[in-house]
Amino acid sequence: MTSQINDIKNKVFTLGQRINAPNSLVVISNISPQNGKPHVEITNGEYRYVTEERGVVFDEKRTACLDELFYWIFRDVTAQMAQDYECENRKNDQDFRRIMFDKQLELLGGLSAKWRLWRKQEIEETLARNPFVDISADYPSKG
Secondary structure: OHHHHHHHHHHHHHHHHHOOOOHHHOOOOOOOOOEOOOEEEEEOOEEEEEEEEOOEEEEEEEEOOHHHHHHHHHHHHHHHHHHHHHHHOOOOOOOHHHHHHHHHHHHHHOOOHHHHHHHHHHHHHHHHHOOOOOOOOOOOOOO
16 A cells, blocks of 8 residues: 555656646645645545544545546645636736636646546536626726
């Protein structure tokens, strides 16, 4: 199991380099740091992607598919990178998610067309429930 975890760590690091991900975002642990950062567990051929803090599990995904595990990891990595990018390139008259989602899709597309498509479908589902809200340039601002 240790070699499997090491293989996963190495692959995540290599993929992270392809999109210039900060090293801090591509560090994978096999035990919970107990700070809300996800870790990977392998049990009986099943991969678990677990987010835990102070002994409380907030999210747990399970799969037998290594590609799906990598998608989950890089969905999180690229989300953080896209958030950082949006903060540096914000347009005050539009929903911040426009820039963020576009950047995340660009980053995921640099790793896997399939991952980009998976995330695009998730984003479309989110936007169906919560559409973009842009602020018109002639709309009076509050404050």
